[in-house]
Amino acid sequence: MNQTKREEIFRRLQAANPAPTTELNYNSPFELLIAVILSAQATDVGVNKATARLFPVANTPEAILTLGEDGLKSYIKTIGLYNSKANNILKTCRALIEQHDGEVPRDRKALEALPGVGRKTANVVLNTAFGEPTIAVDTHIYRVSNRTRLAPGKTVRAVEDKLTRVVPKAYQRDAHHWLILHGRYVCRARKPLCDACVIEDLCDYLSKTSS
Structure with missing residues (x-):
């Protein structure tokens, strides 16, 4: 795929959703x-239901530590892997207090040093909370990038590196959100909604569907 086509893809995604x-x-x-730590192998809907109960009670490192492990688990027990997630969240809260004055660091290395935080989580936080032009490649973005040939790669990191190189600068900050939403609602895994796709004519997917 050439850069002119990539530019047009993001122009259309932006036109369809100016503020993703x-x-x-x-x-x-x-x-x-x-929320991002909780979202691993869980749906955003499920996480939002849990945090709607948790955050009014505890939305700072200190408050979550005050809840303790059993208290935290009582709020997140509907989410998969809640035992390990609770353990990581409590460790992360302690690290934030001891090493970062209770604030979330705006630094990849510092974020990835937190328990339960990997590269993808760090990318989401850097992009969404701090406006950095990072791209967190999940299953949706991986699929869209390979299926459309926007940024094909055999691994998640390869796709991330390719997207970082080829996404036009003007679209880098919001590219993560456009691609994940496109993969979640249009370019779906089992049957993509090609007839409803605003970039269908720019996509190189060989097995396009039609209604």
């Missing part, structure tokens, strides 16, 4: 960090 954002509910970088 995450579907996780949050009101601070800390709330976003906790």
